[in-house]
Amino acid sequence: MVEPRLSRGLRDLLPDTMLARQRMIDTIRGVYELYGFSPLDTPAIEYLDVLSGSAGEDAQQQIFQVTNPEGEALGLRFDLTVPLSRVVSQYPDMVFPFRRYQVSSVWRADKPEPGRYRQFTQFDLDSVGAESDVADTEILAAMCDTLDALKVGPYIVRFSSRRILNLVLDYAGIAHDGGPAVFRILDKLDKIGLDKVKLELTTGYRDESGAPIAGLGLSSDQVEKIERFLGIKGASRGEVLKQLRALFANVENAQEEIDVIERISSHLESLGYGSDRVAVDLTIARGLAYYTGPVFEANLLDAPQFGSVFAGGRYDDLVKRFTGRSIPATGASIGVDRLLAALIELGRIEQPKTTSQVLVTAMDGGLMSEYLAITYELRRAGIRTEIHVGAPKRLGKQIQRADRLDIPYVVIMGSDEAQRGVVTVKEMIVGREKAADVGSHEEWKAGRFGQQEIARTDLVKTLRQLLGQ
RNA sequence: GCUGGCGUAGCUCAGUCGGUUAGAGCGCCUGAUUGUGGAUCAGGAGGUCGCAGGUUCGAUUCCCGCCGCCAGUACCA
The missing domain is CATH 3.30.930.10 (Bira Bifunctional Protein; Domain 2)
Known part of the structure; x- marks a missing residue:
């Protein structure tokens, strides 16, 4: 060694x-x-x-x-x-x-x-x-x-x-x-x-x-x-x-x-x-x-x-x-x-931890090609996007990455959403602001802070708005 | 380069007047929660005690050398 x-x-x-x-x-x-x-x-x-x-x-x-x-x-x-x-x-x-x-x-x-x-x-x-x-x-x-x-x-x-x-x-x-x-x-x-x-x-x-x-x-x-x-x-x-x-x-x-x-x-x-x-x-x-x-x-x-x-x-x-x-x-x-x-x-210069603006989570292994499709749709729209590429992980662990790297937005789509033609966009900053006021973990999870469900077809438009592009 | 101080877990440090199994806090990992970050709780991993030699029955502890870090000083095209 x-x-x-x-x-x-x-x-x-x-x-x-x-x-x-x-x-x-x-x-x-x-x-x-x-x-x-x-x-x-x-x-x-x-x-x-x-x-x-x-x-x-x-x-x-x-x-x-x-x-x-x-x-x-x-x-x-x-x-x-x-x-x-x-x-x-x-x-x-x-x-x-x-x-x-x-x-x-x-x-x-x-x-x-x-x-x-x-x-x-x-x-x-x-x-x-x-x-x-x-x-x-x-x-x-x-x-x-x-x-x-x-x-x-x-x-x-x-x-x-x-x-x-x-x-x-x-x-x-x-x-x-x-x-x-x-x-x-x-x-x-x-x-x-x-x-x-x-x-x-x-x-x-x-x-x-x-x-x-x-x-x-x-x-x-x-x-x-x-x-x-x-x-x-x-x-x-x-x-x-x-x-x-x-x-x-x-x-x-x-x-x-x-x-x-x-x-x-x-x-x-x-x-x-x-x-x-x-x-x-x-x-x-x-x-x-x-x-x-x-x-x-x-x-x-x-x-x-x-x-x-x-x-x-x-x-x-x-x-x-x-x-x-x-x-x-x-x-x-x-x-x-x-x-x-x-x-x-x-303190006159920012020190971002990553270039990613969006993290596309991978919740259901069967939807992998769908997650990739979403990722490339965002990238081709000029939005800096990463997709979960590690070992299969619980959603919490994936979101934790966004939290630690200061990735501002997370895209979540389970089989339920996929069927209905919608995706969930989560704005990380909202939860961070609420963290101090929330006591129990149940309450924290149920809060779904900063989340909105949107039509899959509106994903690029919505993220562009959120990012101010 | 010179003078002095200090090297123990990823980080900050405790400890060993030379003796069985080296600790804490923070951080990290796993779970409580097979779809949600923070907080909490439970469990876990992680150390050749800087390296090499000497003294000793026995050295992380004492001695010597080296390396590294810190402070001061010199130099800095």
């Missing part, structure tokens, strides 16, 4: 989760297609060097490695952006800008944590070959439209730019190769607070468990400048940018970089995406090394514990690895599983 089990960080998605998830994915796809993006799929497995070129050694440890029968080193993709950059490099005849969406599983050999799995699904939207800030504007707007379509409740999309962060390095007099380490700390601002960020930038500290956190050893003058930058806050995007212009008045190239953000902001403004839901937030950095320009991040205000559920940015150099030429690109990615978990937690 083999113990049925899954390797850590992997999980099954049972029907109730899948039905909610498919609904969510359909909604997202609808928005992406409204924007005129087209689908792409790529293999789960890629050559290891194709995947890992953009990553350091640390990152490579996070790749699940695979070998093919020919003994070549392969790996499971860890995101959808790297395969996309391979695709656009491999098909030079493609029509650019290439605007694609992709919803697929990715794998990371991380330590699993609540809400974090080793296999998870991303839903990406990217424009490759799109240099203009219109492309970035579209991505930000699509993020808003998607979150609206999903009815997630209040949310905030925040954006900044990698280039602005590089300006901070200049402003504070920090070498650019020290950037990633600084950005990684700034990215934690929300989580650990300003005081600890300052300590990490300077001397480091010991956390509650006594573990040492290394510091970067920046000077107090440098930290003060970073703090001044992080302190920029405003009620609107315009106000934030105004303060930023003042702070960087003497930093070379700063005004041009701020112009880029300003243009995106004013496009958004004229389209009705106001500062209440799309903010310029200079503290977002994104851990990713490959971003080169604007970066985006969206959070749900009612479920902040889920972190960013939708994020992305501009990555103009990723394709260069394959072609030697830069192709400008920008996009964003939804953490499907994380967003779904948030929607379920917030």
Whole structure:
């Protein structure tokens, strides 16, 4: 015997989760297609060097490695952006800008944590070959439209730019190769607070468990400048940018970089995406090394514990690895599983247990072909119907299935009804509402709650009415 | 990866200061009801006490290792 089990960080998605998830994915796809993006799929497995070129050694440890029968080193993709950059490099005849969406599983050999799995699904939207800030504007707007379509409740999309962060390095007099380490700390601002960020930038500290956190050893003058930058806050995007212009008045190239953000902001403004839901937030950095320009991040205000559920940015150099030429690109990615978990937690998505709308019970073995006929009559009328296919069972057991799976209607026909040319339609919700008021089981059975007897010929019509179709 | 805690039925947990047959609640199955979900009642199934080794006459209990889970921390392209 083999113990049925899954390797850590992997999980099954049972029907109730899948039905909610498919609904969510359909909604997202609808928005992406409204924007005129087209689908792409790529293999789960890629050559290891194709995947890992953009990553350091640390990152490579996070790749699940695979070998093919020919003994070549392969790996499971860890995101959808790297395969996309391979695709656009491999098909030079493609029509650019290439605007694609992709919803697929990715794998990371991380330590699993609540809400974090080793296999998870991303839903990406990217424009490759799109240099203009219109492309970035579209991505930000699509993020808003998607979150609206999903009815997630209040949310905030925040954006900044990698280039602005590089300006901070200049402003504070920090070498650019020290950037990633600084950005990684700034990215934690929300989580650990300003005081600890300052300590990490300077001397480091010991956390509650006594573990040492290394510091970067920046000077107090440098930290003060970073703090001044992080302190920029405003009620609107315009106000934030105004303060930023003042702070960087003497930093070379700063005004041009701020112009880029300003243009995106004013496009958004004229389209009705106001500062209440799309903010310029200079503290977002994104851990990713490959971003080169604007970066985006969206959070749900009612479920902040889920972190960013939708994020992305501009990555103009990723394709260069394959072609030697830069192709400008920008996009964003939804953490499907994380967003779904948030929607379920917030009760903003239904989790049906089945697709069935009607259960046709089988009471009399001699009428089986009649039950099948009824079932197909309903199916051909577009009503999602299942028929009792298990071992012969008492009617109560069959109805119990409808109760447990939330199948709203049950069709009952015994030999008596068959002879008279009628069927009984039972509306399950009625009994559920009466259950608390009924004492004895005799009374419960005799109640025949929610049942009506109708002519067999009226079955489709009646169910259509009940279902509101 | 590091530090600490915890692994007993499908779930939540009790218990064994090392000793005959390891329990409860919930859930599940069957019946009371060969044509009706809920409630109630009666009965039933389900455990190599995480895995392997050691100590012992005897280990689910004590010791060691491994695996898994949880919390914190690091990392997260």
